[in-house]
Amino acid sequence: MTSILTYTFKTLPSTSQWAFRFSIRPLSCSSQLQAAPAAQPKSKKTLAKPNLRNIVVVDGVRIPFLLSGTSYKDLMPHDLARAALSGLLQRTSVPKEVVDYIIFGTVIQEVKTSNVAREAALGAGFSDKTPAHTVTMACISSNQAMTTGVGLIASGQSDVVVAGGVELMSDIPIRHSRKMRKMMLDLNKAKTLGQRLSLISKFRLNFLAPELPAVAEFSTNETMGHSADRLAAAFAVSRLEQDEYALRSHSLAKKAQDEGLLSDVVPFKVPGRDTVTKDNGIRPSSLEQMGKLKPAFVKPYGTVTAANSSFLTDGASAMLIMAEEKALAMGYKPKAYLRDFVYVSQDPKDQLLLGPTYATPKVLEKAGLTMNDIDAFEFHEAFSGQILANFKAMDSDWFAQNYMGRKAKVGAPPLEKFNNWGGSLSLGHPFGATGCRLVMAAAHRLRKEGGQFGLVAACAAGGQVRHGSFWKVIVLGWGEETGSSKNV
């Protein structure tokens, strides 16, 4: 038993160790928020499409995102999802019976609650007549939940959909080895004592070695961090640049938290513990402190460290999506319109984390917008190196011409409009739940900063995805076209 425990400990992600180390670091107060950019003429006023229903986000919430192994560690995934759903019910006061459908995204599944959407919905007091299903698409699982909902509404199947996502990295299904499982299953079928004994006699000690969920890409056997390090090297992103970007993320998140901008967070009374009210992974440090860390994946010369990577996180999010006319009829003032989205995929080995580069120009073209039209960018930050590599790729004519089949680069998003309230590096990244957080952050920022269009992008990989990383972009058309949303 000891050996098993040791093994488990050894494979604990280094990120969480880092988390402990940094938890007492002093805060740095450097403010990097830029003044709002001068208003530019928009190339387009409305993204509404003829003969298609407008789809709106009524509201969205999330429970605080916590470092795994902290306050949520004794819970189960559906408990977190339940808390998010309850929070949504409370925030929107939506009558349970009008909800037509519930969809949740998750990545590492708890086998007892494989349809976690249904378990959580029942537990949160939704109607047992409301169907629910669970989707998975690596780190964009909740994006998939949202767009599935968009599809249901657009096609007229539903009017009101709840979409969300959940991830609990504090507890993951560690299995018996295949040999052990096989023996146990055979034992179940064995009828006589003799058969059982002969099966047991085949037992070997190594059967007890546990099987951990793979952190590596199934197709390439490469861990995400390793891939990010190679990506950073391919785009010549330095360690300092990565540390600076991570520091920016933490500083902006801290500022947003202090100013109460993260209004999608709902408090969660954890059974047997205190009420959790805010994210606990935001820890601005200093470049000196960050510079001391050793590379976490490519040793000893790599550039990706625990400090410039997103950490393992527990959390859940949920969002209420409706057909516009339904929302208005019910007296809601929608927070955002969900417009175009696109999923793209690439080679899982060398371009695993380059999705935003491919997806951004595509979705902009689809929506008839340019980079200049976008007021708020919300990109998922898996690693500093990944974000910066994407910036360089988007800003490279050579890359656009040789790998994307485009005539020219789309250009990198301006930093002053980019993840201004922190990102996955600082707020945390519960795989299945991040998508909804990104959309709500974009919606809230547009509201606060007075913009019209937001663009959300996220990268995902791993798991069952066979041939590439999947990315998605949602263009949020901020409602100028309907009077009701003007003052929201």
Added chain:
Amino acid sequence: MVASRAIGILRRFSNASRTLRCPGYICRNFTRSSALLSRTHINYGLKGDVAVVRINSPNSKVNTLNKELQAEFIEVMNEIWANDQVRSAVLISAKPGCFVAGADINMIASCKTPEEVRELSQEGQRMFEKLEKSTKPIVAAISGSCLGGGLEVSIPSAFDMMLTGRNIRADRAKRMGLVDQLVEPLGPGIKPPEERTVEYLEEVAVTFAKGLADKKISLKRNKGLMETFYLPGLTSFAMSIPFVREQVYKRVEEQVRKQTKGLYPAPLRIIDVVKTGLEQGKEAGYLAESQKFGELAMTKESKALIGLYHGQVVCKKNKFGTPQKEVKHLSVLGAGLMGAGIAQVSVDKGIKTTLKDATLGGLSRGQQQVFKGLNDKVKKKALTSFERDFIFSNLTGQLDYQGFEKSDMVIEAVFEDLNLKHKVLKEVEAVIPEHCIFASNTSALPINEIAAVSKRPEKVIGMHYFSPVDKMQLLEIITTEKTSKDTSASAVAVGLRQGKVIIVVKDGPGFYTTRCLAPMMSEVLRILQEGVGPKKLDSLTTSFGFPVGAATLVDEVGVDVAKHVSEDLGKAFGERFGGGSPELLKQMVSKGFLGRKSGKGFYVYQEGVKSKNLNSDMDSVLAGLQMPPKAEVSSDEDIQYRLVTRFVNEAALCLQEGILATPAEGDIGAVFGLGFPPCLGGPFRFVDLFGAQKVVDRLRKYEAAYGKQFTPCQLLIDHANSPNKKFYQ
């Protein structure tokens, strides 16, 4: 250092004997510096206090160690050692994918005496010693192949790195302690991946070199090569006891003798050199090394293997040029051993392949063969399970001709029966598109007879693969008079993509390979009938250098196949192909002794049993067909030469009749396809090195005993009559 270097050479030998890619004798060689005004192979620049030395042989895909490169290298290194501003150095190749491929074979081949080679070797040793004793840390940043002398340039360096290797994979090299750090190849970025990878490698290497010079990084190499690689479990302590050392030498020597049958002189000399180095000190070791190296370079074996290397290079080129249309979709008819093997070597090169068989059982067996071949690579960690699945998705199995309208080439591998081949050809021609090529995988049926029923004989060609297809490197392509040039170009292009070494021969019964083998096989039967047991015969042939014993070979090929071939060729060539009685094979087939595939032949084959036992039921068969041996030609040596000279005579006849275009293709075909002893270099090289006169004398001697079957062909007689005539000038 002597020890580890010699082990490096040992390793290379094992590669050579297995793949016959690089001769086992190539070692380091450096010469006196000839004064060159400008540097063409090497340049260097400073990055802070780190000198970055870039190797880049002009007008070549690879860097090879030749005199000029070496001279420039010495010059540059001397400058670096003399320069106070330089505190460390990085050696790197400017060519992505190749550090140093080894010594220039032509340089060694051009040496006339052992002394010349020894001189080369000693110059090199002095250079390596200097590198080894360098006070400034030297980091070798290796991307791609690093063989022979290339490896030695990097080994003495204070610190090495390796990227992707070919023969030893990079991660294995790291575990062996050859390499200190690995840098993974990068994907697309701000520049083309190969370019940026080399740049990145250089950046990392420079950082290391700096770290070493500043003493911030220390080298931990606790395991020597001896322990990790060749003698597992032996600690350096044990090696310090003379008695243990003696035992180790003995064991290694025994093993080497067993593997080489004493036919390859190099490995034994290497052991001597290691021994000298360990027992009498470095200096003596170096001296012994250079002397032995000089001797070895002059041996016949060295010439034979270097000749094979050059022949192989020629047979890896498409002399017909680029085909008009690339083959993207291949269809293989017949999912037997050959058909599935052809499919396997195609799908893993990304060719969409359809495998068709007449029965579901046959098809499943074939699909399983392909899967197993790929899965074995997964077990050896040469592929990931994902890559296996992805490759396997290139294969479609079916029982009908659906989708054949998309085929660019069809290779049939159905049973060796002319009527069946005709039937298949007609069926296929009804469904394939205009441009599609029809290739027949047959070992003996003449292609023009198969093509006789074709509507478009210019698209018909022979592609003779060897079993097992995934292991045997040779592909014999057979063109008829009607085969178009583009059809040939396309067949060669497909073969090259499948990784084959290709000889192109003219059509005729048995083409080249089967035709050479048949008279030798006939002789095998006669020898068995004369009372020499299969085991004895096997040991006689393997000790002559054949990788597989003659009796075992019959079992492996299949007795029914051998019978088929001998009947067909017997009809075509008459008495000359006689020897043993055809009755022997007939009786074996009727008793079901078909060789390995039926579990019984000359030997008994059982699943899981490694040792081979004789098939006792064969005793009565052989006894019934016994022939009296002729004492004057039945010594062990005579038996060996009876086999080899019949082979060589038939090969020469093929060249004489124009079946073969060049002796080089004949040698490659014999060695790579039929297991002709590599140390002899092939039938034509053998005649050159052994002497045509001696070959003819032997043939005459056997002719006197057996008659026409041993009559030397005119070409051999011509060579014997004029000693200056050589197949290789």
